[in-house]
Amino acid sequence: MIQASLTQQRLWFLNQLEESNGTWNVPVAVRLRGPVDHDALTTALRRTVIRQNTLRTVFVDVGGVPWQRILEPSEVHVPLEILTAPATRSELAERLTAESLRGFHLAEELPLRARLFILGPQDHVLLLVMHHIAMDGWSLGPLFRDMSAAYRAAIEGREPLWEPLPVEYTDYAEWQRELLGQASDPNSLISRQLLYWKGALAGIPDEIPLPFDRRRPAVPSRHGAVVPLHLDAELHESLAAMAKRAGASPFMVFHAALAATLTRLGAGHDIPIAVPTAGRVDEALDDLVGFFINTLVVRADTSGDPTFEELLTRVRDAALGAFSHQDVPFDRLVEELNPRRSLSRQAFFQVVLDVTEKGDSTLRLPGVECLDQPVEFPVVRFDMWLGLTELKGPDGECRGVVGELLYSTDLFDRATMQNLVEKFLALLRAAAAEPELRLTSMNSPRKLRAVQRKPVKLQPTT
Numbered sequence: 001m002i003q004a005s006l007t008q009q010r011l012w013f014l015n016q017l018e019e020s021n022g023t024w025n026v027p028v029a030v031r032l033r034g035p036v037d038h039d040a041l042t043t044a045l046r047r048t049v050i051r052q053n054t055l056r057t058v059f060v061d062v063g064g065v066p067w068q069r070i071l072e073p074s075e076v077h078v079p080l081e082i083l084t085a086p087a088t089r090s091e092l093a094e095r096l097t098a099e100s101l102r103g104f105h106l107a108e109e110l111p112l113r114a115r116l117f118i119l120g121p122q123d124h125v126l127l128l129v130m131h132h133i134a135m136d137g138w139s140l141g142p143l144f145r146d147m148s149a150a151y152r153a154a155i156e157g158r159e160p161l162w163e164p165l166p167v168e169y170t171d172y173a174e175w176q177r178e179l180l181g182q183a184s185d186p187n188s189l190i191s192r193q194l195l196y197w198k199g200a201l202a203g204i205p206d207e208i209p210l211p212f213d214r215r216r217p218a219v220p221s222r223h224g225a226v227v228p229l230h231l232d233a234e235l236h237e238s239l240a241a242m243a244k245r246a247g248a249s250p251f252m253v254f255h256a257a258l259a260a261t262l263t264r265l266g267a268g269h270d271i272p273i274a275v276p277t278a279g280r281v282d283e284a285l286d287d288l289v290g291f292f293i294n295t296l297v298v299r300a301d302t303s304g305d306p307t308f309e310e311l312l313t314r315v316r317d318a319a320l321g322a323f324s325h326q327d328v329p330f331d332r333l334v335e336e337l338n339p340r341r342s343l344s345r346q347a348f349f350q351v352v353l354d355v356t357e358k359g360d361s362t363l364r365l366p367g368v369e370c371l372d373q374p375v376e377f378p379v380v381r382f383d384m385w386l387g388l389t390e391l392k393g394p395d396g397e398c399r400g401v402v403g404e405l406l407y408s409t410d411l412f413d414r415a416t417m418q419n420l421v422e423k424f425l426a427l428l429r430a431a432a433a434e435p436e437l438r439l440t441s442m443n444s445p446r447k448l449r450a451v452q453r454k455p456v457k458l459q460p461t462t
Contacts, residue, residue, distance in 0.1 A: 004059060004066040004133075005173035006180075007279065008291055010331040011133040012059055012066040015106055023222050024132040027100035027375045028140060032124040034368035037155055038116065041126070041365075042080040044150035045114055047160060049078050051146055052289040054134040054169045059106040068170060071110075078114065085117040085125065092117065096127055097376045104131045111135070125373050126363075132291060138278055139289040140361040146289075148364040155366065169290040180327060183336065193325040194336050200321060201272075201297060204348060206340050208267045210383060211420065213413045216344050223409050224380025227417045229425060231401040236390070238432035240398050246309065248316040251275075251355040254388055256308065256315040257431060258353055259300030260439050261424045269303035274349040274382070275319070277326050295330040296322040297348045305438045308431040350383035357390045380408045384417075386424075 004012055011024055018024075049055040050073045059066045086092050099115055111131035116124055135143075146162070153160040181188030231239075236250075243253045259271040279292035298319050302311060339347045363370045388403035407417045430442045 001060060001062075001067040001069045002170045002173060003177075004068055005169070005291070006176055006329040006332060007294060008059075008068075008133050008173070009066060010329070011131075011291065012106065013331075015104065015131070015133065018103070018222075021103050021222070022101040022129070023103075023379055023381060025100055025102075025104070025377075025379075026130045026132055026135045027096070027127065027377055028130075029096055029125055029127045029373035029375045030363050031371040031373040032126055032365065032368050033371070034122050034365075036116075036122075036124050036365070036368055037151075038080070038082055040151055040154035041116065042078075043154040044147050045080055046076060046078050047150040047154075048143065048146040049110070049112065050076055051150075051160075051162065051165070052143070054288070054290040055112050055130075056110060057134065057169075058108060058110065059133070061107065068173070070170070076110075078110065078112065080114045080116055082116045082118065085119045092119075092125070093374075093376055096125070096373075097378070099127055100129050100375055100377050101379070102129070106131065106133065127373075127375070134291060135289060136278075136291050136293045137356065138280060138286075138292070142287045143289050144361055144363045145287075151365050165287055166284040167288070169288055172285060172288070172290070172292070190328055190332070193328045194333070196321070196325045197328065197333055198337060200299070200318075200325075201337060201348065203270075204272055204297075204299065204339075205268070205270055207345060207350060208262070208271060210262070210267055210350060210411070211265045211416055212411050213416055214411055217410050218344055220344060220408065221410050222379050222381070224378050224406050225409050225414060225417075227405045227407070227414065227421050229403050229405065229421050231403075231425070231428065233391075233398055233400045235429060235432055236398040236400050239428060242312075242432060242435055246312050246316060248312055250390060251353075252312060252316050252319055253428075253431070254355055254386075255298065255319065255353055256300065256312045257424060257428050258351070258386060259302055259315065260308070260311060260442070261420065261427055262351070263302040263439065264423060264427075265420065269301065271300040271302060272297050272349045272351075273300065274298075274346075274352045275322070276352070276354050277323070279326075294326055294328075295352075296326055298322050302439065305440050307436050307438050308442070309435045311439065312435075346382055352382050352385040354385065354387045355390070356388070357392055380406050383408050383411055 014024060053070050056071045056076050057068050060069050086095055104111055111134035113129045115127040118124055149162060150160045180190040183190050185191060239253050240250050243250050255273060259273060262271050263269060275296045275298050276293050277296055279294045280286060300315050334347050341347060385406040388401050390401050391399040393399050405417055405421050427442055430437060
Protein backbone atom coordinates (compact mmCIF):
# COMPACT_ATOMS: atom_id res chain seq x y z
CA MET A 1 0.00 0.00 0.00
CA ILE A 2 0.97 3.64 -0.40
CA GLN A 3 -0.32 6.74 1.33
CA ALA A 4 -3.11 8.67 -0.35
CA SER A 5 -1.97 11.81 -2.11
CA LEU A 6 -2.05 15.01 -0.10
CA THR A 7 -4.99 16.22 -2.20
CA GLN A 8 -6.89 12.95 -1.66
CA GLN A 9 -6.52 13.13 2.11
CA ARG A 10 -8.98 15.99 2.44
CA LEU A 11 -11.65 14.17 0.43
CA TRP A 12 -11.12 11.01 2.43
CA PHE A 13 -11.60 12.92 5.68
CA LEU A 14 -14.75 14.65 4.37
CA ASN A 15 -16.10 11.28 3.24
CA GLN A 16 -15.58 9.96 6.76
CA LEU A 17 -17.87 12.74 8.00
CA GLU A 18 -20.49 12.41 5.26
CA GLU A 19 -20.19 8.82 4.05
CA SER A 20 -23.95 8.30 3.87
CA ASN A 21 -24.50 10.98 1.23
CA GLY A 22 -23.03 11.85 -2.13
CA THR A 23 -21.68 15.33 -1.43
CA TRP A 24 -18.39 14.52 -3.14
CA ASN A 25 -19.77 12.36 -5.94
CA VAL A 26 -19.22 13.12 -9.63
CA PRO A 27 -22.17 11.86 -11.73
CA VAL A 28 -21.95 11.68 -15.53
CA ALA A 29 -24.74 10.39 -17.78
CA VAL A 30 -24.74 9.67 -21.52
CA ARG A 31 -27.76 9.01 -23.73
CA LEU A 32 -26.98 6.12 -26.10
CA ARG A 33 -29.10 5.88 -29.27
CA GLY A 34 -28.38 2.84 -31.37
CA PRO A 35 -27.60 -0.86 -30.87
CA VAL A 36 -25.64 -1.08 -27.60
CA ASP A 37 -23.82 -4.35 -26.92
CA HIS A 38 -24.31 -4.84 -23.18
CA ASP A 39 -21.57 -7.45 -22.84
CA ALA A 40 -19.07 -5.31 -24.75
CA LEU A 41 -19.92 -2.29 -22.60
CA THR A 42 -19.41 -4.34 -19.42
CA THR A 43 -16.07 -5.62 -20.72
CA ALA A 44 -14.99 -2.11 -21.73
CA LEU A 45 -15.81 -0.75 -18.31
CA ARG A 46 -13.88 -3.49 -16.51
CA ARG A 47 -10.82 -3.15 -18.76
CA THR A 48 -10.83 0.63 -18.24
CA VAL A 49 -10.96 0.23 -14.46
CA ILE A 50 -8.05 -2.21 -14.59
CA ARG A 51 -6.02 0.21 -16.73
CA GLN A 52 -6.73 3.25 -14.53
CA ASN A 53 -5.48 2.32 -11.07
CA THR A 54 -7.39 5.02 -9.20
CA LEU A 55 -10.65 3.36 -10.25
CA ARG A 56 -9.61 0.08 -8.60
CA THR A 57 -8.34 1.62 -5.39
CA VAL A 58 -9.85 1.33 -1.92
CA PHE A 59 -8.71 3.49 0.99
CA VAL A 60 -7.62 1.84 4.20
CA ASP A 61 -7.55 3.72 7.51
CA VAL A 62 -4.15 3.24 9.18
CA GLY A 63 -3.99 5.22 12.41
CA GLY A 64 -6.30 7.91 11.10
CA VAL A 65 -4.37 8.26 7.80
CA PRO A 66 -5.72 6.98 4.45
CA TRP A 67 -3.61 4.52 2.49
CA GLN A 68 -4.31 3.39 -1.07
CA ARG A 69 -4.75 -0.31 -1.73
CA ILE A 70 -4.90 -1.04 -5.44
CA LEU A 71 -6.87 -4.19 -6.16
CA GLU A 72 -5.34 -6.84 -8.38
CA PRO A 73 -7.10 -7.26 -11.74
CA SER A 74 -8.44 -10.63 -10.55
CA GLU A 75 -10.15 -8.83 -7.63
CA VAL A 76 -11.87 -6.23 -9.77
CA HIS A 77 -15.62 -6.60 -10.15
CA VAL A 78 -17.34 -3.62 -11.74
CA PRO A 79 -20.98 -4.55 -12.15
CA LEU A 80 -22.81 -2.71 -14.89
CA GLU A 81 -26.32 -2.94 -13.51
CA ILE A 82 -28.79 -3.12 -16.38
CA LEU A 83 -32.13 -1.67 -15.39
CA THR A 84 -35.46 -0.99 -17.02
CA ALA A 85 -35.93 2.75 -17.12
CA PRO A 86 -38.92 4.41 -15.41
CA ALA A 87 -41.89 5.15 -17.62
CA THR A 88 -41.67 8.96 -17.65
CA ARG A 89 -38.92 11.50 -18.17
CA SER A 90 -39.42 12.99 -14.71
CA GLU A 91 -39.21 9.56 -13.08
CA LEU A 92 -35.97 8.86 -14.95
CA ALA A 93 -34.55 12.18 -13.78
CA GLU A 94 -35.49 11.31 -10.18
CA ARG A 95 -33.84 7.90 -10.49
CA LEU A 96 -30.63 9.39 -11.91
CA THR A 97 -30.52 11.89 -9.07
CA ALA A 98 -31.16 9.24 -6.43
CA GLU A 99 -28.35 7.04 -7.79
CA SER A 100 -26.02 10.04 -7.94
CA LEU A 101 -26.62 10.99 -4.31
CA ARG A 102 -25.77 7.60 -2.81
CA GLY A 103 -22.49 7.73 -0.90
CA PHE A 104 -19.40 5.50 -1.16
CA HIS A 105 -17.81 3.34 1.53
CA LEU A 106 -14.28 3.93 0.30
CA ALA A 107 -12.65 1.31 2.51
CA GLU A 108 -14.48 -1.51 0.76
CA GLU A 109 -16.10 -0.12 -2.38
CA LEU A 110 -14.49 0.94 -5.62
CA PRO A 111 -14.97 4.68 -6.27
CA LEU A 112 -17.11 4.01 -9.35
CA ARG A 113 -20.62 2.68 -9.97
CA ALA A 114 -22.28 2.09 -13.34
CA ARG A 115 -25.95 1.81 -14.28
CA LEU A 116 -27.44 1.25 -17.74
CA PHE A 117 -31.09 2.22 -18.04
CA ILE A 118 -32.97 0.66 -20.96
CA LEU A 119 -35.47 3.10 -22.45
CA GLY A 120 -36.05 1.06 -25.60
CA PRO A 121 -34.39 -1.51 -27.89
CA GLN A 122 -31.98 1.13 -29.19
CA ASP A 123 -32.28 3.79 -26.53
CA HIS A 124 -30.28 3.71 -23.26
CA VAL A 125 -28.89 6.00 -20.59
CA LEU A 126 -25.49 5.13 -19.12
CA LEU A 127 -24.90 6.61 -15.66
CA LEU A 128 -21.42 6.61 -14.14
CA VAL A 129 -21.11 7.82 -10.55
CA MET A 130 -17.57 8.34 -9.27
CA HIS A 131 -16.21 9.66 -6.01
CA HIS A 132 -14.18 12.84 -6.36
CA ILE A 133 -11.23 11.14 -4.60
CA ALA A 134 -10.58 9.27 -7.86
CA MET A 135 -11.84 11.79 -10.40
CA ASP A 136 -11.61 15.42 -11.46
CA GLY A 137 -13.02 17.32 -14.43
CA TRP A 138 -9.99 16.65 -16.66
CA SER A 139 -10.29 12.91 -15.98
CA LEU A 140 -13.46 12.60 -18.01
CA GLY A 141 -11.44 12.90 -21.24
CA PRO A 142 -9.07 9.95 -20.62
CA LEU A 143 -11.89 7.93 -19.03
CA PHE A 144 -14.10 8.15 -22.09
CA ARG A 145 -11.18 7.69 -24.50
CA ASP A 146 -10.22 4.47 -22.76
CA MET A 147 -13.82 3.23 -22.59
CA SER A 148 -14.35 4.01 -26.27
CA ALA A 149 -11.22 2.10 -27.33
CA ALA A 150 -12.08 -0.82 -25.04
CA TYR A 151 -15.66 -1.05 -26.35
CA ARG A 152 -14.51 -1.11 -29.97
CA ALA A 153 -11.98 -3.81 -29.13
CA ALA A 154 -14.61 -5.87 -27.28
CA ILE A 155 -17.06 -5.92 -30.19
CA GLU A 156 -14.16 -6.89 -32.48
CA GLY A 157 -13.07 -9.68 -30.12
CA ARG A 158 -9.61 -8.35 -29.31
CA GLU A 159 -7.65 -6.51 -26.62
CA PRO A 160 -7.57 -2.69 -26.70
CA LEU A 161 -4.62 -1.16 -28.53
CA TRP A 162 -3.60 1.17 -25.72
CA GLU A 163 -0.25 2.84 -25.28
CA PRO A 164 1.06 2.03 -21.78
CA LEU A 165 0.49 4.83 -19.30
CA PRO A 166 3.83 6.56 -18.59
CA VAL A 167 3.09 6.88 -14.85
CA GLU A 168 0.49 5.79 -12.31
CA TYR A 169 -1.38 7.91 -9.80
CA THR A 170 0.67 6.36 -6.99
CA ASP A 171 3.80 7.75 -8.67
CA TYR A 172 2.24 11.19 -8.47
CA ALA A 173 1.34 10.72 -4.78
CA GLU A 174 4.96 9.87 -3.93
CA TRP A 175 6.38 12.59 -6.17
CA GLN A 176 4.12 15.22 -4.57
CA ARG A 177 5.52 14.53 -1.09
CA GLU A 178 9.08 14.45 -2.37
CA LEU A 179 8.62 17.76 -4.25
CA LEU A 180 7.20 19.65 -1.28
CA GLY A 181 9.66 18.39 1.31
CA GLN A 182 9.27 19.06 5.02
CA ALA A 183 7.82 22.22 6.56
CA SER A 184 10.56 21.98 9.20
CA ASP A 185 13.17 22.61 6.46
CA PRO A 186 13.24 26.37 5.73
CA ASN A 187 14.69 25.71 2.28
CA SER A 188 11.98 23.26 1.21
CA LEU A 189 9.39 24.18 -1.41
CA ILE A 190 6.55 23.89 1.10
CA SER A 191 8.28 26.26 3.53
CA ARG A 192 8.90 28.87 0.85
CA GLN A 193 5.35 28.68 -0.45
CA LEU A 194 3.81 28.75 3.02
CA LEU A 195 5.73 31.96 3.66
CA TYR A 196 4.06 33.50 0.60
CA TRP A 197 0.58 32.37 1.67
CA LYS A 198 0.99 33.67 5.20
CA GLY A 199 1.50 37.11 3.69
CA ALA A 200 -1.12 36.79 0.95
CA LEU A 201 -3.85 35.70 3.36
CA ALA A 202 -2.92 37.88 6.33
CA GLY A 203 -5.98 39.65 7.72
CA ILE A 204 -8.39 37.84 5.43
CA PRO A 205 -12.01 38.13 6.63
CA ASP A 206 -13.46 35.05 8.33
CA GLU A 207 -16.58 35.53 6.24
CA ILE A 208 -17.69 38.16 3.74
CA PRO A 209 -21.24 39.55 4.03
CA LEU A 210 -22.89 37.95 1.03
CA PRO A 211 -26.52 38.88 0.24
CA PHE A 212 -27.93 36.23 2.57
CA ASP A 213 -31.67 35.64 2.79
CA ARG A 214 -31.32 33.46 5.89
CA ARG A 215 -28.92 32.92 8.74
CA ARG A 216 -26.27 30.28 8.28
CA PRO A 217 -27.33 26.98 9.90
CA ALA A 218 -25.00 25.28 12.36
CA VAL A 219 -24.70 22.30 9.99
CA PRO A 220 -25.28 22.88 6.26
CA SER A 221 -27.77 20.68 4.44
CA ARG A 222 -25.62 20.78 1.27
CA HIS A 223 -28.78 21.27 -0.79
CA GLY A 224 -28.26 23.53 -3.79
CA ALA A 225 -30.03 25.00 -6.79
CA VAL A 226 -28.83 26.51 -10.06
CA VAL A 227 -29.25 29.70 -12.08
CA PRO A 228 -27.88 29.12 -15.61
CA LEU A 229 -26.32 31.91 -17.67
CA HIS A 230 -24.91 32.57 -21.12
CA LEU A 231 -22.62 35.12 -22.77
CA ASP A 232 -22.86 35.51 -26.53
CA ALA A 233 -19.87 35.27 -28.85
CA GLU A 234 -19.63 39.05 -29.36
CA LEU A 235 -19.32 39.78 -25.63
CA HIS A 236 -16.96 36.83 -25.19
CA GLU A 237 -14.68 38.19 -27.92
CA SER A 238 -14.72 41.70 -26.39
CA LEU A 239 -13.78 40.38 -22.96
CA ALA A 240 -11.00 38.21 -24.40
CA ALA A 241 -9.60 41.24 -26.24
CA MET A 242 -9.70 43.28 -23.02
CA ALA A 243 -7.86 40.53 -21.19
CA LYS A 244 -5.17 40.39 -23.88
CA ARG A 245 -4.61 44.15 -23.72
CA ALA A 246 -4.16 43.90 -19.95
CA GLY A 247 -1.76 40.96 -20.12
CA ALA A 248 -4.41 38.92 -18.34
CA SER A 249 -6.65 35.96 -19.12
CA PRO A 250 -10.44 35.79 -19.57
CA PHE A 251 -10.57 34.00 -16.21
CA MET A 252 -9.10 37.12 -14.57
CA VAL A 253 -11.74 39.29 -16.24
CA PHE A 254 -14.50 37.08 -14.86
CA HIS A 255 -12.80 37.07 -11.45
CA ALA A 256 -12.66 40.88 -11.37
CA ALA A 257 -16.28 41.15 -12.51
CA LEU A 258 -17.48 38.71 -9.86
CA ALA A 259 -15.57 40.54 -7.12
CA ALA A 260 -16.99 43.87 -8.28
CA THR A 261 -20.50 42.43 -8.36
CA LEU A 262 -20.17 41.09 -4.81
CA THR A 263 -18.86 44.49 -3.64
CA ARG A 264 -21.89 46.17 -5.22
CA LEU A 265 -24.11 43.76 -3.31
CA GLY A 266 -22.56 44.71 0.03
CA ALA A 267 -19.79 42.11 0.46
CA GLY A 268 -17.12 44.71 1.23
CA HIS A 269 -13.85 45.50 -0.55
CA ASP A 270 -11.73 42.48 0.42
CA ILE A 271 -13.20 39.67 -1.67
CA PRO A 272 -11.53 36.24 -1.37
CA ILE A 273 -12.58 33.88 -4.15
CA ALA A 274 -11.43 30.28 -4.44
CA VAL A 275 -10.04 29.08 -7.74
CA PRO A 276 -9.57 25.39 -8.62
CA THR A 277 -6.34 24.57 -10.46
CA ALA A 278 -5.86 21.48 -12.61
CA GLY A 279 -2.71 20.41 -10.75
CA ARG A 280 -1.40 18.41 -13.74
CA VAL A 281 2.04 19.95 -13.78
CA ASP A 282 3.54 17.41 -16.19
CA GLU A 283 2.13 16.13 -19.49
CA ALA A 284 2.82 12.58 -18.29
CA LEU A 285 -0.23 13.03 -16.04
CA ASP A 286 -2.61 14.05 -18.84
CA ASP A 287 -3.89 10.54 -19.61
CA LEU A 288 -4.52 9.57 -16.00
CA VAL A 289 -7.88 9.38 -14.29
CA GLY A 290 -7.38 10.80 -10.81
CA PHE A 291 -7.80 13.69 -8.42
CA PHE A 292 -5.14 16.36 -9.00
CA ILE A 293 -7.09 19.56 -8.30
CA ASN A 294 -5.86 22.06 -5.76
CA THR A 295 -7.72 25.12 -4.45
CA LEU A 296 -6.15 28.57 -4.43
CA VAL A 297 -7.58 31.61 -2.65
CA VAL A 298 -7.24 34.81 -4.70
CA ARG A 299 -8.19 38.06 -2.96
CA ALA A 300 -9.61 40.93 -4.98
CA ASP A 301 -9.14 44.43 -3.58
CA THR A 302 -12.03 46.57 -4.81
CA SER A 303 -11.31 49.54 -2.50
CA GLY A 304 -10.74 53.10 -3.69
CA ASP A 305 -13.33 53.01 -6.49
CA PRO A 306 -10.94 51.66 -9.16
CA THR A 307 -11.73 51.56 -12.84
CA PHE A 308 -12.42 48.09 -14.15
CA GLU A 309 -9.02 48.17 -15.87
CA GLU A 310 -7.35 48.95 -12.54
CA LEU A 311 -9.28 46.23 -10.76
CA LEU A 312 -8.32 43.75 -13.47
CA THR A 313 -4.64 44.63 -12.95
CA ARG A 314 -5.00 44.01 -9.19
CA VAL A 315 -6.69 40.67 -9.80
CA ARG A 316 -4.09 39.68 -12.41
CA ASP A 317 -1.23 40.35 -10.02
CA ALA A 318 -2.91 38.50 -7.14
CA ALA A 319 -3.77 35.53 -9.37
CA LEU A 320 -0.27 35.26 -10.84
CA GLY A 321 1.18 35.25 -7.33
CA ALA A 322 -1.22 32.50 -6.29
CA PHE A 323 -0.55 30.38 -9.39
CA SER A 324 3.21 30.57 -8.84
CA HIS A 325 2.69 29.17 -5.32
CA GLN A 326 0.08 26.53 -6.13
CA ASP A 327 1.86 23.40 -4.92
CA VAL A 328 0.81 23.53 -1.25
CA PRO A 329 -2.40 21.49 -0.87
CA PHE A 330 -5.23 23.64 0.44
CA ASP A 331 -5.77 21.47 3.49
CA ARG A 332 -2.10 21.79 4.46
CA LEU A 333 -2.47 25.55 4.10
CA VAL A 334 -5.45 25.56 6.48
CA GLU A 335 -3.53 23.39 8.93
CA GLU A 336 -0.48 25.65 8.93
CA LEU A 337 -2.28 29.02 8.96
CA ASN A 338 -4.94 27.82 11.40
CA PRO A 339 -7.82 30.21 10.66
CA ARG A 340 -10.94 30.30 12.79
CA ARG A 341 -12.80 27.06 12.02
CA SER A 342 -16.52 26.37 11.73
CA LEU A 343 -18.50 23.34 10.62
CA SER A 344 -21.01 25.70 9.03
CA ARG A 345 -18.68 27.24 6.42
CA GLN A 346 -15.42 26.79 4.57
CA ALA A 347 -12.26 28.40 5.94
CA PHE A 348 -10.83 31.36 3.96
CA PHE A 349 -13.60 31.60 1.35
CA GLN A 350 -17.29 31.08 0.65
CA VAL A 351 -17.34 31.68 -3.11
CA VAL A 352 -15.72 29.59 -5.86
CA LEU A 353 -15.05 30.61 -9.47
CA ASP A 354 -14.25 27.80 -11.92
CA VAL A 355 -13.49 28.84 -15.52
CA THR A 356 -12.67 26.15 -18.08
CA GLU A 357 -12.60 25.65 -21.83
CA LYS A 358 -14.84 23.09 -23.47
CA GLY A 359 -12.68 20.01 -23.92
CA ASP A 360 -13.05 16.74 -25.79
CA SER A 361 -14.71 14.46 -23.26
CA THR A 362 -17.10 12.47 -25.41
CA LEU A 363 -17.86 8.76 -25.28
CA ARG A 364 -17.63 7.26 -28.79
CA LEU A 365 -19.19 3.86 -29.43
CA PRO A 366 -19.32 2.47 -32.99
CA GLY A 367 -22.80 2.71 -34.46
CA VAL A 368 -24.17 4.50 -31.39
CA GLU A 369 -25.01 8.19 -31.04
CA CYS A 370 -23.69 9.41 -27.68
CA LEU A 371 -25.34 12.52 -26.28
CA ASP A 372 -25.05 14.40 -22.98
CA GLN A 373 -27.80 13.42 -20.56
CA PRO A 374 -28.41 16.05 -17.87
CA VAL A 375 -28.35 14.84 -14.28
CA GLU A 376 -29.95 16.94 -11.58
CA PHE A 377 -27.41 16.88 -8.76
CA PRO A 378 -28.71 19.32 -6.13
CA VAL A 379 -25.58 19.35 -4.00
CA VAL A 380 -23.55 22.45 -3.14
CA ARG A 381 -20.23 22.27 -1.29
CA PHE A 382 -19.84 26.01 -0.71
CA ASP A 383 -22.08 29.06 -0.37
CA MET A 384 -21.74 29.82 -4.10
CA TRP A 385 -19.99 28.17 -7.01
CA LEU A 386 -19.87 29.98 -10.36
CA GLY A 387 -18.83 27.66 -13.18
CA LEU A 388 -18.11 29.13 -16.62
CA THR A 389 -17.11 27.23 -19.76
CA GLU A 390 -15.57 29.07 -22.69
CA LEU A 391 -16.68 27.76 -26.07
CA LYS A 392 -13.99 27.99 -28.75
CA GLY A 393 -13.98 27.29 -32.46
CA PRO A 394 -11.41 25.13 -34.27
CA ASP A 395 -9.09 28.14 -34.69
CA GLY A 396 -9.55 29.34 -31.13
CA GLU A 397 -12.22 31.90 -31.96
CA CYS A 398 -14.62 32.92 -29.19
CA ARG A 399 -18.03 31.31 -29.50
CA GLY A 400 -19.60 32.34 -26.21
CA VAL A 401 -19.60 31.26 -22.60
CA VAL A 402 -22.07 28.98 -20.85
CA GLY A 403 -22.27 28.66 -17.12
CA GLU A 404 -24.26 28.24 -13.97
CA LEU A 405 -24.36 29.69 -10.50
CA LEU A 406 -24.82 26.91 -7.97
CA TYR A 407 -25.90 28.22 -4.60
CA SER A 408 -26.88 27.01 -1.15
CA THR A 409 -30.62 27.02 -0.60
CA ASP A 410 -29.89 27.15 3.14
CA LEU A 411 -28.78 30.73 2.62
CA PHE A 412 -30.25 32.20 -0.55
CA ASP A 413 -33.53 32.50 -2.44
CA ARG A 414 -33.55 31.99 -6.18
CA ALA A 415 -34.59 35.61 -6.79
CA THR A 416 -31.49 36.83 -4.93
CA MET A 417 -29.20 34.65 -7.03
CA GLN A 418 -31.00 35.60 -10.24
CA ASN A 419 -30.36 39.24 -9.34
CA LEU A 420 -26.68 38.49 -8.73
CA VAL A 421 -26.33 36.82 -12.13
CA GLU A 422 -28.09 39.74 -13.86
CA LYS A 423 -25.78 42.26 -12.20
CA PHE A 424 -22.72 40.15 -13.05
CA LEU A 425 -23.67 40.01 -16.72
CA ALA A 426 -24.57 43.70 -16.83
CA LEU A 427 -21.23 44.61 -15.30
CA LEU A 428 -19.40 42.49 -17.87
CA ARG A 429 -21.23 44.33 -20.66
CA ALA A 430 -20.38 47.70 -19.11
CA ALA A 431 -16.72 46.74 -18.65
CA ALA A 432 -16.46 45.52 -22.24
CA ALA A 433 -17.95 48.78 -23.53
CA GLU A 434 -16.03 51.21 -21.26
CA PRO A 435 -13.31 49.51 -19.16
CA GLU A 436 -12.07 52.93 -17.96
CA LEU A 437 -15.29 53.48 -15.96
CA ARG A 438 -15.01 53.41 -12.19
CA LEU A 439 -16.99 50.80 -10.32
CA THR A 440 -19.35 53.36 -8.82
CA SER A 441 -20.15 54.66 -12.30
CA MET A 442 -20.92 51.13 -13.44
CA ASN A 443 -23.30 50.96 -10.51
CA SER A 444 -25.29 54.01 -11.55
CA PRO A 445 -28.80 53.44 -12.97
CA ARG A 446 -27.95 55.60 -16.01
CA LYS A 447 -24.96 53.48 -16.94
CA LEU A 448 -26.74 50.21 -16.26
CA ARG A 449 -29.61 51.27 -18.51
CA ALA A 450 -27.10 51.97 -21.24
CA VAL A 451 -25.56 48.54 -21.14
CA GLN A 452 -28.87 46.71 -20.69
CA ARG A 453 -30.39 47.81 -23.98
CA LYS A 454 -29.29 44.40 -25.17
CA PRO A 455 -31.25 42.11 -22.81
CA VAL A 456 -29.40 39.95 -20.34
CA LYS A 457 -29.63 36.41 -21.65
CA LEU A 458 -30.67 33.90 -19.01
CA GLN A 459 -31.40 30.34 -19.99
CA PRO A 460 -34.48 28.68 -18.53
CA THR A 461 -33.96 26.17 -15.76
CA THR A 462 -34.06 22.61 -17.06
